[in-house]
Amino acid sequence: MRPRIACSAHAAAEAVASCTRCHVALCDPCTLYFSADPYCRDCVRGARRAWIARIAGGATGVMVLMAMLTGIMLMAIPSSMRTRAATAAALMPIRHVENCRPFDQWLAEARRDLERNRPHNALHDLSLSRRDCNYDVERDRIEALAYARIGDKFAAIAAVARFADASDDEATDRLRAAVNELLSPDDEPRASFPVRR
Numbered sequence: 001m002r003p004r005i006a007c008s009a010h011a012a013a014e015a016v017a018s019c020t021r022c023h024v025a026l027c028d029p030c031t032l033y034f035s036a037d038p039y040c041r042d043c044v045r046g047a048r049r050a051w052i053a054r055i056a057g058g059a060t061g062v063m064v065l066m067a068m069l070t071g072i073m074l075m076a077i078p079s080s081m082r083t084r085a086a087t088a089a090a091l092m093p094i095r096h097v098e099n100c101r102p103f104d105q106w107l108a109e110a111r112r113d114l115e116r117n118r119p120h121n122a123l124h125d126l127s128l129s130r131r132d133c134n135y136d137v138e139r140d141r142i143e144a145l146a147y148a149r150i151g152d153k154f155a156a157i158a159a160v161a162r163f164a165d166a167s168d169d170e171a172t173d174r175l176r177a178a179v180n181e182l183l184s185p186d187d188e189p190r191a192s193f194p195v196r197r
Contacts, residue, residue: 008040017042100133107133110142119146137166141175148182156183 005015007027015025017038024040032044039047099105106129113122123146126139144159156179163174 030187043097050072097130102137104129104133107136107138107142109147110139114142114146114149119149122146123150135166137163140166141171144175144179145182148179151183153183 014028110125140163
């Protein structure tokens with residue numbers, strides 16, 4: 001028969017474990033488990049504090065390591081690239097108004113592209129004109145003709161409607177006729193825009 005070991009706090013109770021830190025005998029009610037190890041009431045607080053300190057130290061170490069690696073990687077980028085990236089970010093929202101003086105150069109370029117039967121290039125120039133310069137009704141006229149040459153009927157009609165809001169009826173009728181001519185195939189009867197009165 002094995003000798004009975006008594007709990008250090010309760011002499012009548014038999015010990016079932018001993019504290020991991022101070023090795024005191026513990027009965028079942030006195031035993032507190034932390035990370036699957038038995039502890040007494042006094043030592044469990046210290047074990048928890050040590051665990052929290054270990055986790056915090058590990059997390060801090062990982063953050064410091066990541067910061068150092070990020071710094072090393074950023075230092076590997078050539079300074080000319082860093083300067084260009086900073087300049088590009090700073091210039092992003094700026095309009096290029098120099099393209100609008102003394103006249104809208106993008107609009108003139110779009111007109112030339114349309115005359116040379118390059119409607120996609122004309123639409124690109126119109127988007128740059130819209131970005132850089134103030135509104136011009138001529139932009140809607142060129143846009144309507146470019147979309148009509150591409151064959152996008154709905155975009156052409158929308159551009160004609162914007163043109164009609166800003167110009168006189170005679171110019172609007174001329175544009176509608178030109179767009180109708182471009183949108184209608186030669187073997188079909190001509191489609192017509194609804195007339196706005």
